[in-house]
Every structure is written in structure tokens, then in C-alpha cells.
Amino acid sequence: MSLPALTDRQRALLDHLASFVAKRGYAPSLQEIAHAFGFSSLQxxxxxxxxxxxxxxxRRRPGQRRAITLMGQPRPFATGVPILGRVPAGTPQLALEQYDERLTLDTATLGPGRHFALQVKGDSMIHAGIHxxxxxxxxxxxxAEPGAIVVALLGEDATVKYLRRRGRQVRLEAANxxxxxxPLHGHVPAPRILGRVVGLYRTFR
Amino acid sequence: MSLPALTDRQRALLDHLASFVAKRGYAPSLQEIAHAFGFSSLQxxxxxxxxxxxxxxxRRRPGQRRAITLMGQPRPFATGVPILGRVPAGTPQLALEQYDERLTLDTATLGPGRHFALQVKGDSMIHAGIHxxxxxxxxxxxxAEPGAIVVALLGEDATVKYLRRRGRQVRLEAANxxxxxxPLHGHVPAPRILGRVVGLYRTFR
DNA sequence: TGACTTACTGTATATAAATACAGTACCCTC
DNA sequence: GAGGGTACTGTATTTATATACAGTAAGTCA
Structure with a gap:
């Protein structure tokens, strides 16, 4: 990993910084650090x-308060991805407000854009390892491009399917x-693509 | 237990907060937010x-600078789980220091205890949806209890297997x-259980 | 021996940034 | 049509916090 070694004291301070940020969501002030370590001075x-x-x-921004950015390997920050319980029927926009929970994930692994999570129901994608x-x-x-796994709204239900091209026709195919x-076009009700599947998360027991 | 709905403007501000914190590791000041949105006033x-x-x-701390904590359900505590590239041979202790990357996850979904992540190689657990x-x-x-999916060290390789009881014998079984x-006992080399699989993460493309 | 680094105390000053108060304008809804 | 919530502008004041300068003491290097 290659960064220069730290003294015990420097390591302790860095650890304190990391846990403060993890807990509070913002960096500590110099006086808060001093207080935590029992220093009577800021120097x-x-x-x-x-x-x-x-x-x-x-990395610090001179003059600015609490402007300490933690660099290095441990990704300091994560975003909460809303978990959609059920996709409401007939809504023109995706009601992202209507979620129950959130999943905390790394911003780096997610990439740019707005994300959400959806719990898969059924075994239509079981051969793609989606249970x-x-x-x-x-x-x-x-x-989405053909070949991608997408979430599509079909009437009232959100389903996970492959987007595949068969000759002139683009269609949603299950891995089962x-x-x-x-077919993406000419089907009633008309399928609407909500997004592309970029990751999968499962818990055991 | 969803939180009250937000107006578009409030949602935009919350999103800005989240991305600022994700990028810089500390919360923005009121003037920085005002500047980002083009406000000429702080009110x-x-x-x-x-x-x-x-x-x-x-949640804010009155009087303190940049003291904005994002609640919105997510991580009171996000932890970086070390990703083990390869398990070194012959080491009595698991060298958790020797990792390349980390996966950020929230402690609520993880539960208590020390965790690590491991990239699965091979298709021995493909019927359990682990690719x-x-x-x-x-x-x-x-x-671990029989029935659990475990990571075991077999000689130099770490493998993912079911732990199953067959009569008097406890053994590691592939889902393939x-x-x-x-067999857990009486096999050469002797398998050593490193931990229980509690989750799975996959990225697409 | 002296120069250098780490690890602090103590006091003083400057300023980034929070707070406060007074407005304007546009919805709603009851 | 009055009252409440949202969405701001504009100016002034206060303060939490960063910075600066002057030291002390111990350990390491050469």
C-alpha cells in the first residue's frame, strides 16, 4: 500500500479521526481532537x-473549519441506497421517497448516478445466480444495452430480466x-425499464 | 417506518449534502451550500x-461549524471490511492486515464480530447461487453449526463449502x-474453518 | 556535542461560519 | 381572506474555530 509509516501517536489520531467521521458524518475540530486526547493546547x-x-x-483546506479529508485506502464514505418495498402502480415517476430501509454501500463501487435496491421475488433469474x-x-x-440485466415495470410488478435482442426485436427474457x-414494444401492458442491475446483495440466515 | 416526504428542493439539498460528505469526508458550511445552489443569502x-x-x-449541533449529521436511516456506523486477495499458506493467524481493498458496509446489516470478504474462485457453490x-x-x-456455509482453509486454498453432518461425521460439501x-476430521491436510458466510456481494459488468 | 524530530503547553489574534432579525413572494387550504 | 408552509433576499452580529508565535522536554542521529 505504500504510504509512509506512522508513529503510534499519529496512528491513534488517525483512528480517532476515522471513528469520529464514521459516527458523526463530519470531521472534528482541532479543539474537539485536543479534548478527546486530553491536550490542553491545540498546537x-x-x-x-x-x-x-x-x-x-x-488533506486539509487551510482556514476552513473541520475541513479534514481522510485519504488512503479505507473508503471513508458510503451512501444509503433506498430499498424499494413495492413499486406503486400507475405512478409516472418512481416514488423513491417511498422506501422502508436503506442499504449502506460504498460510493466507489456503485459508480455515478441514482441508485436503488429491490428485493427479488421469484425464481425467474435463478440461472443467472439471482435468487x-x-x-x-x-x-x-x-x-439499457442488450445483454444487460434490467429491472422493468410490467403493470404493477417490478421484474428482473435480461434485455436481449432477437433479430429485429428487443425483449425481456428470464434466466429460466x-x-x-x-417483447419490449407492442406488449400490453407496455414494459418500462426502471434501471440496470449493477450489483447484488444477499444475506444468509 | 419511513420518514416524512420531502419537497423537491429539500430532496435536492439532502442529495447535495450526501454527495458533499461522500466526496470530502466532512459536511459543508451553510455558505458552501448557498454557493452551490446559487443562493445569495444563508437564510x-x-x-x-x-x-x-x-x-x-x-441532525445539527447548534453553534458548531459544519456539524451536520445525515440521519436518513443509513449508517450510524459504516465499516470497511477488508477484502482478502489470497490467504497466505502456513500462517497460524489470519493476516487480516494483508488486504488490497475494502468493502464499505453498514454494521447493522453485518451484525457483531470481525468480518472479512473473500472473492470466490470456481463453481463449487454454484447451486447455492454463489458464482x-x-x-x-x-x-x-x-x-459453525451444520447447515451453515463456511470458508475453510484447505492447505493453501480458502474454499467456500456447506458444513453438513452425515451421521456421526461432519464434513465440508460443495453445492455441486x-x-x-x-471430512472435517481425519483429512490430510486438516481443514480449518475461518468463518461463516453471512452475506454475498456481486457486481455486474 | 549539536542539530533534528516528536510531542506537547500557553497565550493571543484573526476569521470562517453560525445565528438573528427584517423583509418579499408564492402557493395552499379552511 | 386570513393563516400557515415553502422558498428565498439582505444586512448585521456573534462565536466557534483555525492560525500564529513563543516556549519546554525527551529521544534519535551522526
Missing amino acids: GVKDHLKALERKGYV DGDYVLVRQQDT PAYQPI | GVKDHLKALERKGYV DGDYVLVRQQDT PAYQPI
Whole structure:
């Protein structure tokens, strides 16, 4: 990993920074750090931060309050992805407000764009390794390239399917021969693509 | 238990907060938010924050700078789970220090204990929906109940297997009939259980 | 021995940023 | 048509917090 080694004290301060940020969602002030370590002066904190910055572990914005960014490998931050319980019928827009829970995931692994999670029901994608009860992570978009796994709204139900091109026709196909493919155009009700599946999350027991 | 609905403007501000924190590791100041939205005054920001706080999406510390904590359900505590690239041979202890990357997950979904992630190689658990290249989330423990999916060290390789009891014998079984079961006791080399699989993570493309 | 780094105390000053108060305008809905 | 919520502008004041300068003490290097 290659960053310069830290002294015990510097390591302790860095750990404190990380846990403070994880807990509060913002960086501590110099006085808060000093208080946590029992320092009666701020200069000690400044010295340590200067060392951490010189060694590449943190980055600061001069003059700004609490402006400490943790660098390095451990991705300091994560976003809460809303988990859609049920997709409401007939809504022109996806009601992302209507969620029960959130899944905390890394912003780096997610990539750009708006995301949501959806619990898979049924075994239509079991041959693609997507099981009943799994959560799929979906990047919100209304089109996708053939070959992608998408979440599509079919009437009232959101389903996970492959988007495949067969000659001139683009259609939604299950990864299970027991299910009939659905053409994207000319089907009633008309399928609407909600997004592309970019990840999968499952818990055991 | 969903939180009260937000107006478009409030949602936009909350999204801005989340992305700012994700990027910088600390919360924005009121003037930074005002600047980002093109406000010439701070009162608009204050009003929005007040609304977000009243609805339970954020929490602030009066008087303190940048002291905005995003509540919105997600991580009171997000942890970085180390991803083990390869399990080194012959080491008595698991060298958790020796990782390349980390996966950020929330502690609420993980549960207590030490965890690590491991990238699955091979198709021995394909019928359990665990595919080649998937990451399994493992809670570190040296025993497990029969029926659990475990990560075991077999010589130099870490393998993912079911732990099953057959009569008097406890053994490791693949979810693929092409693989032979391995008895937990009396096998050479002796299998060592590294932990129980508690989750699975996969990315597409 | 002296120069250098780490690890702080103590006091003082400057300022980034929160707070406060007074408005304007546009919805709603009762 | 009065009252409440949302969505701001504009100016002034206060303060939490960063910065600066001057030290002390111990350990390491050479």
C-alpha cells in the first residue's frame, strides 16, 4: 500500500479521526481532537495533522473549519441506497421517497448516478445466480444495452430480466426457460425499464 | 417506518449534502451550500436544514461549524471490511492486515464480530447461487453449526463449502455434485474453518 | 556535542461560519 | 381572506474555530 509509516501517536489520531467521521458524518475540530486526547493546547493537534498531511493520510483546506479529508485506502464514505418495498402502480415517476430501509454501500463501487435496491421475488433469474430474496442494486435509467440485466415495470410488478435482442426485436427474457420472453414494444401492458442491475446483495440466515 | 416526504428542493439539498460528505469526508458550511445552489443569502439554507432536521433526515449541533449529521436511516456506523486477495499458506493467524481493498458496509446489516470478504474462485457453490468472482462476506469464527456455509482453509486454498453432518461425521460439501465432500476430521491436510458466510456481494459488468 | 524530530503547553489574534432579525413572494387550504 | 408552509433576499452580529508565535522536554542521529 505504500504510504509512509506512522508513529503510534499519529496512528491513534488517525483512528480517532476515522471513528469520529464514521459516527458523526463530519470531521472534528482541532479543539474537539485536543479534548478527546486530553491536550490542553491545540498546537499538538496541529503538529500531528501536519504530519498526517505530509505523509499523505489526510488533506486539509487551510482556514476552513473541520475541513479534514481522510485519504488512503479505507473508503471513508458510503451512501444509503433506498430499498424499494413495492413499486406503486400507475405512478409516472418512481416514488423513491417511498422506501422502508436503506442499504449502506460504498460510493466507489456503485459508480455515478441514482441508485436503488429491490428485493427479488421469484425464481425467474435463478440461472443467472439471482435468487428469491436477494437484493439487486439498480442504477436508475430508462434504457439499457442488450445483454444487460434490467429491472422493468410490467403493470404493477417490478421484474428482473435480461434485455436481449432477437433479430429485429428487443425483449425481456428470464434466466429460466419456464418463463415466456416479453417483447419490449407492442406488449400490453407496455414494459418500462426502471434501471440496470449493477450489483447484488444477499444475506444468509 | 419511513420518514416524512420531502419537497423537491429539500430532496435536492439532502442529495447535495450526501454527495458533499461522500466526496470530502466532512459536511459543508451553510455558505458552501448557498454557493452551490446559487443562493445569495444563508437564510434559505437555514430554512431547508431546519425542515430536514424537523423531518428527521439530519441532525445539527447548534453553534458548531459544519456539524451536520445525515440521519436518513443509513449508517450510524459504516465499516470497511477488508477484502482478502489470497490467504497466505502456513500462517497460524489470519493476516487480516494483508488486504488490497475494502468493502464499505453498514454494521447493522453485518451484525457483531470481525468480518472479512473473500472473492470466490470456481463453481463449487454454484447451486447455492454463489458464482465465480462473487464476494462472500465472512464473519470470523473457528466453528459453525451444520447447515451453515463456511470458508475453510484447505492447505493453501480458502474454499467456500456447506458444513453438513452425515451421521456421526461432519464434513465440508460443495453445492455441486462434481466435487467430493471432505471430512472435517481425519483429512490430510486438516481443514480449518475461518468463518461463516453471512452475506454475498456481486457486481455486474 | 549539536542539530533534528516528536510531542506537547500557553497565550493571543484573526476569521470562517453560525445565528438573528427584517423583509418579499408564492402557493395552499379552511 | 386570513393563516400557515415553502422558498428565498439582505444586512448585521456573534462565536466557534483555525492560525500564529513563543516556549519546554525527551529521544534519535551522526
